[in-house]
Amino acid sequence: MAIEFSNKDILLIYGHFMKKIKELEAIKSAPNNPIDSNNIDQDIELYSSITSKIENSNPQILKLKELM
Numbered sequence: 848m849a850i851e852f853s854n855k856d857i858l859l860i861y862g863h864f865m866k867k868i869k870e871l872e873a874i875k876s877a878p879n880n881p882i883d884s885n886n887i888d889q890d891i892e893l894y895s896s897i898t899s900k901i902e903n904s905n906p907q908i909l910k911l912k913e914l915m
Contacts, residue, residue, distance in 0.1 A: 861901045864894045
């Protein structure tokens with residue numbers, strides 16, 4: 848089953864996921880972080896996997912990554 852996303856949809860998802868990755872990395876590196884690093888790593892891996900797929904299918908989106 849394929850889901851068709853518009854370019855706007857993809858940009859929104861990509862931007863949101865990139866923001867979430869940065870937030871999770873900040874939480875992970877924070878002193879006295881109460882969340883298990885393994886759980887954070889799993890979430891980062893999931894978001895990174897999806898953003899990598901978006902980058903591979905839309906190489907022009909890497910220009911956005913440089914701005915973030």
